[in-house]
Amino acid sequence: MPETSSTAPTIVWYRQDLRIGDHPALSDASARGPVVPVYILWDEEEGGWAPGSASRWWLHHSLKSLSADLADKGSPLVIRRGPALKTLLDLARQTGASGVVWNRRYEPAAIARDTAVKAALRREGLTAESHNGSLLFEPWEIKTGSGGPFKVFTPFWRACRAATEPPAPLKAPRTLTPPRQRPSSLRIEDLGLLPRIGWDKEFYEHWKPGEAGAARELSTFLKNVVDGYAVQRDVPAVRGTSRLSPHLHWGDIGPRQVWHAVLAASVNGGRAGAMGKGAETYLKELCWREFAYHVLYHQPRTVDVSLREEFEHVAWSKDRSALKRWQSGRTGYPIVDAGLRELWVTGWMHNRVRMIVGSFLTKDLLIPWRKGAEWFWDTLVDADLASNTFGWQWVAGCGADAAPYFRIFNPVLQSERFDPQGEYLRRWLPELARLGTPWIHRPWEAPPEVLRAAGVRLGEEYPLPMVDHAEARERTLEAFKVLKSAGR
DNA sequence: TTTTGAGTTGTTCGA
DNA sequence: GTCGAACAACTCAAA
Numbered sequence: 001m002p003e004t005s006s007t008a009p010t011i012v013w014y015r016q017d018l019r020i021g022d023h024p025a026l027s028d029a030s031a032r033g034p035v036v037p038v039y040i041l042w043d044e045e046e047g048g049w050a051p052g053s054a055s056r057w058w059l060h061h062s063l064k065s066l067s068a069d070l071a072d073k074g075s076p077l078v079i080r081r082g083p084a085l086k087t088l089l090d091l092a093r094q095t096g097a098s099g100v101v102w103n104r105r106y107e108p109a110a111i112a113r114d115t116a117v118k119a120a121l122r123r124e125g126l127t128a129e130s131h132n133g134s135l136l137f138e139p140w141e142i143k144t145g146s147g148g149p150f151k152v153f154t155p156f157w158r159a160c161r162a163a164t165e166p167p168a169p170l171k172a173p174r175t176l177t178p179p180r181q182r183p184s185s186l187r188i189e190d191l192g193l194l195p196r197i198g199w200d201k202e203f204y205e206h207w208k209p210g211e212a213g214a215a216r217e218l219s220t221f222l223k224n225v226v227d228g229y230a231v232q233r234d235v236p237a238v239r240g241t242s243r244l245s246p247h248l249h250w251g252d253i254g255p256r257q258v259w260h261a262v263l264a265a266s267v268n269g270g271r272a273g274a275m276g277k278g279a280e281t282y283l284k285e286l287c288w289r290e291f292a293y294h295v296l297y298h299q300p301r302t303v304d305v306s307l308r309e310e311f312e313h314v315a316w317s318k319d320r321s322a323l324k325r326w327q328s329g330r331t332g333y334p335i336v337d338a339g340l341r342e343l344w345v346t347g348w349m350h351n352r353v354r355m356i357v358g359s360f361l362t363k364d365l366l367i368p369w370r371k372g373a374e375w376f377w378d379t380l381v382d383a384d385l386a387s388n389t390f391g392w393q394w395v396a397g398c399g400a401d402a403a404p405y406f407r408i409f410n411p412v413l414q415s416e417r418f419d420p421q422g423e424y425l426r427r428w429l430p431e432l433a434r435l436g437t438p439w440i441h442r443p444w445e446a447p448p449e450v451l452r453a454a455g456v457r458l459g460e461e462y463p464l465p466m467v468d469h470a471e472a473r474e475r476t477l478e479a480f481k482v483l484k485s486a487g488r
Numbered sequence: 489t490t491t492t493g494a495g496t497t498g499t500t501c502g503a
Numbered sequence: 504g505t506c507g508a509a510c511a512a513c514t515c516a517a518a
Contacts, residue, residue, distance in 0.1 A: 145517055152495065152515055234497080288496085355497065394496085406510050407498050414498090473499090477510090484511070 008098035009034035009179040010127075011091055013084075014077070015110075017103040017133045017251035018062045019211040020069050022169035024131035025101040030173040036095050036183065037070050037176075038078040039063060040087050041191050047109025049303070049385050052378035054347040055249075057200050058209045060193035062250045065210025067188060075176035079186040085117045092126055095179040099127030103134055103251070106293050107385045108300035136166040136255050136290055139297035149298035153291055153401045160287050169257040199344075206346045207246065207381060214247035218258060222265040229278035233285075236339075236350035237423035242282065245382035246348070248289070255286055262286075292390035295400045303389050304370070306398035315479050317366040325466055326361055327375055329428075332465035334440060335415035336360045338428035345428075347381035352418055358395035359409035364472040366479060369396035397480075405480045408473050415441040431461040 010029035014037055020026060029035045043050035051059055067077040080087045088100055100121055105114065114130065121128040132138055142150065142159050150156035194200070208216065221242045225232070232240030247253045266279035275283075299307055306312055325331055329340035339353035349357070354376075361372045369392040376392070377383045393399025397407070419425060422440040426433045432440055434454040439446035444458060444465055451458065458464050 144515085148516095150516085154495065155516055284496090352497080359498095401495075401515095403497080404511080409497095410499060 007033035008096050009036050009177075011088060011095070011097045011100040012037045013088065013100055013102035014039045014066070015102060015105055015251075016249065017254070018059075018066045019214075019252055019254070020066070020073065020172040021211065022133070022254040022257045023103070023172070024133050024170060025103045025129075027170045027173060028129065028131060029101050030176055034177040034179050035075045036078060036091065036097055036179050037075060038080060038088075038091055039066075040080045040082065040084055041193075042081065042083055042087070045084060045109065045113045047107065047112075047303075049107065049109070049377065052380070052383055053195060054200075054203075054379050054381045055377075055383050056193040057195065057203060057347070058207070058246055058250055058381045060188060060191070061209035062252055063188050063191075063193075065212065065252075069211060070176065073173065073176040075178040076185070078183050079188055079191065081186060081191065084113060085120050088117065088121065089124060091183055092124075094183045095181050097126070097179070099129070101129045101131065104130045104132055105134070106139060106297050108296075108303065111300075133254055134251060135293055136160070136259055136286065137163060139294045142290075142294060149294060150291070151295075151400050153288065156291050156294065157284060157287050160290065166256045166259055168260055169254065200347075202345050203347055203381070206348070209246070209250070209252060209381075211252050214244065214253035217243055217247060218253060218261060222261060226262065226265065226278045226282055227276055230281040233281070234352050234418055236353050237419055237421070237427070241351060243348075245384070245387075246380075249382050249384040249387075255289070259283065259286060289387060291400075292384075292386040295390055296386040299400075302393060302399070303385060306369070306396070307393055307400055308398045308402075310483050311396065311398035313482055315366075315482075316368045319365070319367070322365050322466065323361075323367055323371055325463075326357070326365060326367070330463050330466075331360065332444070332463040333360065333411040333415075333469075334422075334425045334429055334432060334443065335411050335419065338425050341428040343376075343379050347379065349380070350424075352414075353424075354391065355395055356409050356411055356414050358392060360411055362392075362396040363408045363476045364411075364467055364469060366472075366476055369393060369398065405483060406477060408476065410469060412442050412469070429462070432456060 010032050012026050012029045012035055017023060070077045078091065080091065091097065118128040118130065137160060142156060142163060144150055150159065225239060225242065228240065232238055244253065244258060248255060262279050262282055266275045296302060327340065329337040329344065331337055335353065336357050339349050339357045343349040358372055361367050362369050373388055373392040376388055390399060394402045397403050397405035416438065422437050425440050432443060435443060435446065435456055439450055443451065443456060443462060456462055
């Protein structure tokens with residue numbers, strides 16, 4: 001249609017939605033005419049939470065995938081670097097674009113920046129529209145009876161289920177029309193997202209960033225995993241989870257696509273109408289992600305400060321060498337160390353183990369949750385400000401619907417319960433691989449001849465426990481006593 | 489406005 | 504070994 005090809009192009013500002021399917025902004029723009037897709041890297045506008053090292057690895061590869069897909073469709077991805085507003089205005093001038101569309105972000109710094117960008121673009125005579133591409137429900141759509149935000153998950157979940165079903169995902173545009181003026185672009189390599197030293201070697205064996213990788217991960221999940229999800233998701237030695245978190249963070253796939261795929265698979269596979277237990281549990285987990293965004297949107301200060309502010313008055317430890325030992329997986333508690341090594345090697349940690357290492361950091365070592373959040377931010381490929389903040393505050397006991405402060409995970413019991421054969425421990429702690437159960441869960445209690453036979457010298461190959469859990473627990477309950485009367 | 493029932497993921501202790 | 508209670512009140516959400 002000559003009409004369409006003569007209209008001015010629309011810029012699609014890509015951020016955490018690196019896909020072409022179910023992409024409301026891309027669909028909107030392509031329906032109007034030519035499309036200029038752009039990704040802009042500019043850490044200074046991220047409010048101190050610019051993507052960490054592992055996230056940058058993911059971003060690099062996800063951009064590669066997106067760029068190839070957009071080129072196939074007909075309008076290559078433009079890569080730029082610079083303040084968002086200035087970069088968008090430059091690009092509009094260079095391509096004759098009449099406006100900019102994007103999918104919303106919900107981090108406090110992003111909201112402030114996007115609001116300012118939208119107003120400024122309109123002042124310049126451009127159109128500016130935002131869409132929901134990253135959530136099932138907008139954080140302001142789900143409300144309590146009196147119109148406020150939720151602070152407890154279960155009623156939030158009920159409200160989600162009672163709300164209008166999230167719309168069916170959008171199809172990717174069949175083709176894209178490029179702008180007449182082909183704008184200049186950096187190469188993805190120019191962004192310097194990949195590490196200089198090769199700590200990312202193993203990442204390639206565990207992950208395939210991008211839209212195709214996400215689709216494959218989802219189909220494996222639906223075929224082999226979701227039915228047993230309710231139980232298996234807690235077993236770190238098996239593939240019992242969806243492994244979609246990094247794809248969801250970067251928007252390789254959208255939550256609506258996941259939601260509807262799970263529903264469809266569950267209805268087809270299960271008995272008439274009744275959703276499988278696994279599917280139900282998984283949809284609930286997807287809504288935990290929504291709840292984290294809900295809380296972040298309504299309580300933006302929580303990225304820095306405990307939601308229950310009296311927790312700021314606990315006598316937290318400043319022991320930097322203890323933090324280092326935790327980070328490097330040398331605490332002497334195998335389940336804790338296995339998790340932190342899995343994180344270091346693969347950029348990801350099993351959810352059950354995240355709770356265990358989180359409890360250990362905040363309640364055995366009494367180190368502030370924020371230190372754990374910062375480490376996760378740098379090392380996780382799925383680092384997400386809403387989920388990371390929420391998860392850490394939950395485990396520390398200071399967040400929304402949090403674990404009570406006296407709930408302190410026992411790393412040995414957890415290990416024995418969720419990794420009974422010690423398979424997960426052996427996978428990540430080769431120095432203990434020859435130690436049998438039950439000793440691998442608590443090597444310091446193993447008889448000397450058992451240790452000798454397994455080739456383990458405690459304090460050499462593997463450290464002795466850095467704290468005694470029972471003592472640490474008492475110390476922490478004591479330190480948390482300030483919470484009792486200090487509240488409110 | 490007041491009341492009421494409920495609240496992701498645990499641990500420990502004593503019967 | 505198994506079971507229930509205590510842990511600590513408090514806040515939330517809805518009636």
